[in-house]
Amino acid sequence: MENLLLLCFSLIVSLTSGADTISAHQSLTGNQTIISKVWSTNITTIDLNSVTAVLLDDGNLVLRDILSKPDERIWQSFDHPAHTWLPGAKLAYDNRTKKSQRITSWRSNEDPGVGLFSMELVPSTKEYVSKWNGSQQYWTSGPWNGQIFSFIPEMRLNNIDYIYDFSFFSNKNESYFTYSVYNSSIIPGFAIDVSGQVQQLTKQLNLFWVQPRRRCEVYALCGAFGTCRLTLLPFCNCLTGFKPKSENDWNQSDFSSGCVRKTDLECEDNKESSGFLMVEVASSPPNYVSVAVGDVGECRTNCLNNCRCNAYSFTDNQCSVWEVELLNLSEDNVNGKTIYIKVASKDLPPRFHEKNKLGEVVGSIAGVVFVLGLIMLIIYRKKWLWVGKTRMDGSLVAFVYRDLQRATKNFSEKLGGGGFGSVFKGVLRDSSVVAVKKLESVSQGEKQFRSEVSTIGTIQHVNLVRLRGFCGEGKRKLLVYDYMPNGSLDFHLFHRKQDNVLSWKTRYQIAIGTARGLVYLHEKCRDCIIHCDIKPENILLDVDFCPKVADFGLAKLVSRDFSRVLTTMRGTRGYLAPEWLSGVPVTAKADVFSYGMLLFELVCGKRNSEQSHEGSSFTFFPSLAVNLVMGGGDILSLLDSRLNREASVEEVTKVFKVANWCIQDEEKSRPSMSQVERILEGVVDVNMPPIPQSVKIFVDSTVNVPFFNVTSSIFNESTSTRSSQVQS
Structure with a gap:
C-alpha cells in the first residue's frame, strides 16, 4: 500500500518525562531548527525503548510494546478515526460513557483541523447520522435492517453490498459497525468531506456515492447569510x-x-x-x-x-x-x-429602494392592469386557437383534441408506453401516419409537455425525431411525432424471436447516426441540449433504419454561458453516469456515458448485464469486452450470435474502444460526441483506453458473481415496459 500518510510530518518516538509517545512534529530549517509537536497518541509506557510504530497495509497505524506485550496493540489509529472510515475500522458508540466515535470533516481543503461536520452511530436505531457542530442532524442512513440501511437504496444500486460486507456488533461495552471488502485491491472507504457530504471513495479516490446528494442540503454549509x-x-x-x-x-x-x-x-x-x-x-x-x-x-x-x-x-x-x-x-x-x-x-x-412611495403605488396599479390585460389576451387567443380544425404555429401544428382522438381511433392502437404516458398510432386527414404521445400524468405531464414542445419544436436534424405538432386543451396534453415504421432499437436488439436481424453494417450506421444526432444537440443548437436519457428505447428507426434520437421530455437546455446544469436525477438505471449519483451539476458528458453503454448493447444484442438461466449469477458485458480488447482475444466472440460472426473485426474493435472511452469515470476523460463521430467515421484514430474503475471492479474479480448481490446494480437495467415507438 502506498504510504499516503505523513507527507508533511515526520513520525518519531519522543522520550518525554519518562514516557514514550508517538508524535507528529513539524520542522522548520533556517538559522535554527524549530520543532513543535502538533499531534500525539497520549499513550505512555514504562519501557523507554520498546515502542514500535507500524503502518499496516489496511491503513491502520499500530503502536506496540515489543518487549512486554509484542502481540498486543497499545494504540491504533482505527480507534481514533479522523475524517475517513476504512475497512476493518469501527465507528462505535461507547455504552459505558454514552459517547460516540465520529469521523469529522477538515475545516477546509487546505486546513486539516477539526471541521463542523461529523458522522456518528445512533445505537438504538442502528443508523448513522451526519451532524453540524455536533448537534444539528441533517442526514441519516436510516435504520439497519440486517442487509442495508433503509435510506440508502444505493447500497445495491452502487454494488456496495457486492463490494462490502457490513456487520453490526453490540455488547455491554460498545455497539459498532465494521465492514470488510471482497476485493482487497479496491480498498474503498467512506469519508466526510469539507462540504459535509459523506462520500464513498475507491483507492484511486474516485467518487462512487455521496449523501446528502446535493451540497445545499447540508445544514449551514454556507454559514449565516x-x-x-x-x-x-x-x-x-x-x-x-x-x-x-x-x-x-x-x-x-x-x-x-x-x-x-x-x-x-x-x-x-x-x-x-x-x-x-x-x-x-x-x-x-x-x-x-x-x-x-x-x-x-x-x-x-x-x-x-x-x-x-x-x-x-x-x-x-x-x-x-x-x-x-x-x-x-x-x-x-x-x-x-x-x-x-x-x-x-x-x-x-436601486430597484429595492423604497424612497418613492408614489412610484410604487403607480407601478403596482400599472402591473395589475397589465396582468389583467394579459389574461384577457390569453383567453381570447386560446378561444381563437382551438376553434376549428388546426392552425400553424410556426413550424408546429396546434391540433384540436377531437381530431387526434379521431386520428388514433380513440387511442386504440398502442405502440408503447412509459412513465409519462402512452404512444398511439394515428392517421391524419392528409393520410400521413403519426405517433401521438398522450401525457397522462397531470403534474409531470405539464413539465414534460413544456420541455418537449420548447425543445424539439425549435430543432431539425436528420438524426432527431421530428415533432409535428401538439395539443394543449386544458389538462389534455398530447405530442404528435413522425411515425417510425421500424420502431425502436431495443425491439431489434432484445426481442430474440424476430426474423429480421440488424446486420453489422446497419448497426454501425446506427452508432454513427446516433452520434451525429447528439453532436447536433450538444454543439450545434443555439443552446446546448443534454438529452439525459440515451438508451435503445429512445433510438427510433425510420423505414431505411436511419436512427432518430427521440424523447426529449427529459432534455435540459443549457445556455452556452454555462458548462454545467443542475437538475434532478433523471434517466434510466444502467445508463446513468457516475456524476448523477454524486448530486453535482451535470454536463453533456453524461450523455456520452449513456451512449457508451448503448454501444456495448448494440454489439452484443443483449442488455449489458444479464442474469443466468438458473438465476444465480449475472454477466456484465463491458467487463468481457475489456478483457478481450486488452488481451487481444477473439473480438467477434462478443458479437450478437444472430450475426454469425459477419462483421468487420476492425470496426467492432473500434466500437469497443470508443465505448470504453465513453464510460470513463471522470467526465474530463470522456470524449465529446463530435470526437466520437470523427472516430467512427474513420477521420481520426482511437488509442487503447484505460479500464474504467466501475468496470475494473468486475475485471479484477470473477466475471460471474452472485446475482442476488447485484440485483439493483447500476449496470443492471430491468425495465418492465418496452416501447416500440416513443417511450418516456
Missing part, C-alpha cells in the same frame, strides 16, 4: 448587501463563518436607514418566531421597528420573524417561498 446555489461556482455566496466574515476562510472554501452586513444597522435610525432584500429560497430558514399581526404591512413594520429582527416573511396570513442569523439559504429549486432580509438601504440594489 450565505446562500447556496449549485449552478454557480463557488457554491456559496453572500447575499446582496453582505460580505464574507472571513475572506481568508472563504478563499480556502471554508464557508462556515458565513457573511456579515457590509454596513452595520444603527438601531436608533433603523427605520430610515434600513430596507429589505427580497430573496426566494427553497425552504424557510430555521428558528423563526410567529408574530400576531393583521397584514403584510404590519409584519414589515414590526420587523423594521425591531432592532433584533433580521428578516421577515408573510405567508398564508402568518407573519414569521427571524431574530437570529439566517442559515440554510438555498436558491436552488425555489418553490415560491419569499423572505425579506433587512439590509442597509445604501447596500440595496
